[in-house]
Structure formats: C-alpha cells, structure tokens
Amino acid sequence: MYTWIWRHLPGPTAAKCAQTLLLFLIVVALLFFVVFPWAEPYLPFDKVQVG
Amino acid sequence: MNADQPDRRLSRRPAGDDMPPYAPRPRIAQPQNTAEPAAARQASAVFDESSTDDRAGVVRPDHDAAEEAAAFAEAQEQGIITDRAWSGVADEESTAHIPTVHLPAGISDGADDGADDGADGEVAPIPLESAAPAPRRGFRQDPIRMLALGLGQTLITLGVITLLFVVYEVYVTDLFGHQKQVAAKSAMEERWSAAQPLPPAPSSGVDSSTSSAPPPPPAGAQQVTDPAQRTRQYQTAIGQGFANIYIPALGADYSYTVVEGTTVDDLYGNPGHYDNSQYPGELGNFALAGHRVSKGSPFNALGTLNSCDAIVIETQDDWFVYRVLPMAEEVAGWNPAGNPNCVDVKPLDGQYAGVVGREITSPSDYAQVLPIPQVNAAGAGAVAAATQRIITLTTCHPQFSDAQRMIIHGVLVKSYAKAAGFLPVELSEG
Numbered sequence: 447m448y449t450w451i452w453r454h455l456p457g458p459t460a461a462k463c464a465q466t467l468l469l470f471l472i473v474v475a476l477l478f479f480v481v482f483p484w485a486e487p488y489l490p491f492d493k494v495q496v497g
Numbered sequence: 498m499n500a501d502q503p504d505r506r507l508s509r510r511p512a513g514d515d516m517p518p519y520a521p522r523p524r525i526a527q528p529q530n531t532a533e534p535a536a537a538r539q540a541s542a543v544f545d546e547s548s549t550d551d552r553a554g555v556v557r558p559d560h561d562a563a564e565e566a567a568a569f570a571e572a573q574e575q576g577i578i579t580d581r582a583w584s585g586v587a588d589e590e591s592t593a594h595i596p597t598v599h600l601p602a603g604i605s606d607g608a609d610d611g612a613d614d615g616a617d618g619e620v621a622p623i624p625l626e627s628a629a630p631a632p633r634r635g636f637r638q639d640p641i642r643m644l645a646l647g648l649g650q651t652l653i654t655l656g657v658i659t660l661l662f663v664v665y666e667v668y669v670t671d672l673f674g675h676q677k678q679v680a681a682k683s684a685m686e687e688r689w690s691a692a693q694p695l696p697p698a699p700s701s702g703v704d705s706s707t708s709s710a711p712p713p714p715p716a717g718a719q720q721v722t723d724p725a726q727r728t729r730q731y732q733t734a735i736g737q738g739f740a741n742i743y744i745p746a747l748g749a750d751y752s753y754t755v756v757e758g759t760t761v762d763d764l765y766g767n768p769g770h771y772d773n774s775q776y777p778g779e780l781g782n783f784a785l786a787g788h789r790v791s792k793g794s795p796f797n798a799l800g801t802l803n804s805c806d807a808i809v810i811e812t813q814d815d816w817f818v819y820r821v822l823p824m825a826e827e828v829a830g831w832n833p834a835g836n837p838n839c840v841d842v843k844p845l846d847g848q849y850a851g852v853v854g855r856e857i858t859s860p861s862d863y864a865q866v867l868p869i870p871q872v873n874a875a876g877a878g879a880v881a882a883a884t885q886r887i888i889t890l891t892t893c894h895p896q897f898s899d900a901q902r903m904i905i906h907g908v909l910v911k912s913y914a915k916a917a918g919f920l921p922v923e924l925s926e927g
Contacts, residue, residue, distance in 0.1 A: 447650055474661060482665045487761060 666791045674766030674793025681767055682754040685738035689813050692731070695917045720913040722815065724778040724886060727912065731813045733757040733770070739812065740777055742768060742785070745926040746806040753795045755810075759786045766793035771866045774889075777810040778817045778912055781880045784866035784889040789896060789903070796892035799905050804854045805839040807923040808888055808907050815914060816921045819888040819907035822854040838926065841910035848872055849885055856904040857894055865889055865904045885909075 451469070455462040733739045738754040745751070756767045763769040768787035775781035787796035804827055808819040820842045823831050833839030845852050852870045864871050866889050868879040886909035893899035913921050 447647070477658065477661055478665050478669055482662055482669075485662075486666075486670075 670765075670791040671793055674788070674791075677766035678754060678793055678795075681738040681756055682741075685741075685754055688737075692813060695915050697917055720816075720916060720919055722912050722914050724815075724817065724909060724912045725780075727778055727815055727914075729776050729779070729812075733772075733776075735760075735772065736763050738767070739770070741811040743809040743811070743924055744802070744806065745809070745924055746802060747798045749925070753787070753793075755785060764788060764792065766795075768795045768890075774866050775868060775880065777812050777888075778815060778886060778909060780886055781868035781883045782866055782870060782887045782889050783810070784891065786891045789892040789894070796890060797896075799890060799892055799903055800855075800894075800896075802855070802905055805833065805836055805842050807838065807926055808890070808905075809921060809923055810888070811915070813915075815912055817909055818911040818913075818921060818923045819886075820910050821905060821907045822852060824854040825856070828853060842908065845885065845908070847884075848882070852887070852906050854906060856906070858902050858904055860899065860902055862902065862904075865891065865902075865906075870906060 452462060452466070455465045457465070731739060735758040736756055738756045740755040741752055742755055743752050753768050755770055756763050757770050758772050759769040764786060768785045770776075771784040771786065774784035777783050788794055789797050789799070802821050804821050804823045806821045808821065810817040810819065820838065822842065823833075823844045828844040831844050833842065848869050856865070858865060868883040868887075869885075870887065870889065872879070872882075888907040888909070890905040890907075892903050894901040894903035911921075911923070913919070
C-alpha cells in the first residue's frame with residue numbers, strides 16, 4: 447500500500463517527502479478529531495463514576 | 498523492500514541454459530574487469546557460471562567506477578548489451594519465460610553489500626539504469642510474498658495507530674479538556690457576576706498578617722458562617738459550572754470548575770457533580786467525579802492526598818472548607834498532635850463508621866456517594882438522617898485503568914461567606 451502511494455505521488459523525491467508528511471498529518475488529524483473521540487467511550491479506561 | 502528482490506530473482510532462476518540473462522550482479526562485474534567484448538559476451542551468455550568466476554568474485558569489490566562505465570559503454574557499442582534494461586538482452590538471447598522485469602538502479606545497491614555504492618552516481622548516466630522503471634510485482638506473480646507484505650504493513654500501521662491513540666489519550670484530550678474547562682469557568686463567572694455583586698468586605702482593624710494592601714482583606718473570623726444557616730441561592734443545569742474546587746495540597750494553582758452531571762460530556766475537562774447528591778455545605782454528601790488520566794485529568798493526584806488536607810469549594814456566595822478524613826490505617830489511635838490542620842478532623846463513628854479518607858472500591862459501589870456513605874439508603878429520608886456534611890471525590894483506579902474506583906472522603910470543617918477581596922486562609926496551605 448505504501449509503495450503504491452509513494453509511486454503515485456508526483457514530483458521528485460523531496461516533493462514526495464513533503465507530500466508524504468502532509469498525508470501523514472492529515473491522517474493523524476482525522477484520527478485525533480474524528481476516530482479517537484468516537485472510539486473512546488468503548489474503551490475500558492474512561493469511567494470514573496461509581497454506580 | 499527492494500533489497501530482497503535480487504535474492505528472490507536468484508532463487509527463482511532456472512538451472513542451466515534456461516538461465517535468464519539478466520542476473521543482476523555478474524553482468525555488471527564482468528565488463529568492468531575484463532574490458533574485452535569476448536569476456537563480456539561470455540558473461541552475458543552464461544550467467545550460471547558467474548558465481549564460479551574467480552575473477553568476478555575477487556576483483557569486483559575493487560572495481561573502479563569509471564572503468565566500469567567505459568567497459569560497459571564499449572559492450573553496448575558492440576551490441577552485447579542493449580541500452581535498454583536487462584530484459585532487452587533477454588529477448589534477444591534467450592527465450593526465458595520470466596516476465597519482463599527491469600532492473601532499476603536501486604537494486605544494485607541492495608544486492609551488493611554496499612561495495613559499489615559510490616559508483617552508482619557515476620553509472621547513472623548510462624541509459625541502462627536511468628531508463629529502468631520501478632519493478633512491479635503483482636499478486637498473481639507471488640501471492641505469498643504479497644500477503645506477507647500486506648500483513649506486515651497492516652500490523653505496523655495498527656501499531657502506529659495504537660501509539661497515536663496513547664498520545665491522544667494522555668496529551669491531546671488534556672488540551673481539549675482544558676478548553677472546555679476554561680469555557681465552563683468563564684461562563685460560570687459571568688453568571689456569578691450577573692447574579693449580584695459580592696458584599697464589600699467589612700472594614701477590619703484587627704487584620705493580622707497582610708496589612709500592606711490598601712483595602713485590607715477582612716479577617717477570616719468575621720466571614721465564618723454556620724453552614725446550617727446558609728441556603729443555596731443558585732440553580733444548576735446539567736453541564737454548567739456552579740462551583741470551584743481548590744486543593745492547595747496539590748498545588749497553589751489547583752483549581753477546577755465543577756459542572757453539574759457526570760455524563761461523558763460533563764466530565765470532559767471538568768469534575769462533575771453527581772446530580773442526585775447534595776450541594777456544597779449541605780447535610781449529606783457533596784459527591785464529585787473526575788478523570789484521573791486524560792480529559793483534563795482533574796483528579797490525577799488524588800492518590801497523594803493525606804488526611805486533613807483541605808478541599809476548598811467556592812460557590813456563588815460561600816467558601817466551604819472540607820478536610821480529608823483519617824485514612825483507614827490511621828483511624829485506630831488517631832493522634833494528629835502537631836498538625837494544626839487536623840484540629841477539626843477525627844474519625845467518624847456511628848452510622849459513619851468505616852467512612853475513611855481514601856478507599857479503593859469496585860465500580861459498582863454507588864453507596865459511596867449516598868448521603869451517608871455505605872449506608873445503602875437514598876432519598877429524602879437518607880438526607881434527613883445525615884448528621885455530617887461530607888465531600889466525596891471519585892476517580893478511576895489504578896492509574897490508566899478504570900477497573901476500580903478511588904474514593905476520597907472529607908468532612909466540612911469551616912465555611913465562610915464570600916466577600917470582595919476575601920480568600921480563605923486554607924487556600925494558602927501547601
């Protein structure tokens with residue numbers, strides 16, 4: 447998968463590196479702002495109440 | 498990933514004359530050593546012998562890049578080696594059934610233990626290498642290899658996502674929680690200032706310690722109130738802040754705004770009030786929940802509290818000073834001599850027997866936040882039976898888990914009416 451992405455990024459190596467970084471940051475933002483907040487309530491360290 | 502391709506190619510090489518003529522290393526090595534077309538031709542035609550070729554084996558590490566390039570160009574001119582990739586030669590010389598696979602520049606790097614790494618830059622102008630496209634290997638050619646690659650990449654990706662989740666949980670949610678806490682605090686302070694201005698501090702001539710400020714803060718004694726005489730003047734709404742909590746033992750800057758409710762949203766960044774428990778200063782139990790790790794981590798350090806540490810609650814009109822009850826191991830032989838903070842603190846008895854400063858309990862132990870903790874009765878009757886003004890803090894335990902709950906119990910020891918410029922002396926305890 448990563449090979450495929452790398453092959454399809456245009457430009458020289460430096461440009462590919464920059465695009466890779468950008469893609470990585472986009473994925474991280476998606477995880478931090480969408481995926482993780484959604485998944486959090488299902489995980490076993492989120493409860494502090496009794497009862 | 499490219500590094501292992503030559504090995505694979507070698508391993509797939511048919512024996513004998515079916516040898517495809519694009520074996521990577523011997524081809525490069527042969528022309529550079531001999532610079533003779535005949536030798537090059539021989540090497541081109543019979544690859545299988547390259548591994549037993551003494552000259553190639555011995556000389557190759559010492560080869561000179563310029564010599565290699567020159568020999569190579571010569572071989573090209575004589576038609577031995579086309580200027581296309583190795584596969585071009587294969588088409589001319591052999592009927593090898595191996596699919597067309599071009600040898601890219603990167604492969605020679607990985608194949609040869611770095612012996613000719615320095616030469617690559619020089620060889621690059623030769624069309625042989627620059628014209629070679631990246632190798633493409635499909636699922637059909639080698640399904641096991643592709644499956645292993647895919648599995649490996651998936652596992653690595655999952656590992657990275659897991660690490661990112663830890664970063665998110667431990668650091669990023671703290672940032673989000675802090676934002677929510679700031680918003681809750683400022684909204685509450687707006688409501689407080691809109692409700693009614695604080696009464697001016699009564700002028701006092703008996704101020705003891707800090708008399709340098711122009712408007713001397715009132716002596717604490719004049720602000721002391723009887724909590725039984727104070728009635729709650731404010732209403733609360735789920736998710737809205739209604740009090741501040743200060744725990745000086747956890748730092749002079751330890752301050753959180755307590756919101757009403759204990760849902761996931763309420764507790765994001767804030768300590769939350771069990772909305773069916775009592776309110777600050779009231780008979781019964783003022784019970785709060787807060788996250789220990791993540792989402793602002795308001796109750797992270799509850800494990801470090803000692804008996805008699807102050808927990809100060811500020812509401813719209815009052816200050817309420819609670820103190821942590823004696824710990825279970827301190828109850829027997831409670832002798833706080835020498836600790837001035839413990840003057841009003843003593844082990845509870847009667848129906849409160851067993852209510853101690855810190856407890857580790859099960860998540861279902863709801864009785865901890867009832868008006869009389871551990872007496873399993875709720876409702877108006879339970880409040881009427883209460884004779885103590887308790888505070889209860891609950892958080893998860895152990896750290897990074899919510900398998901259990903840590904419970905902190907305290908009792909009200911003092912209350913003050915708020916006044917402009919007045920701060921309880923307990924806030925400056927360290």
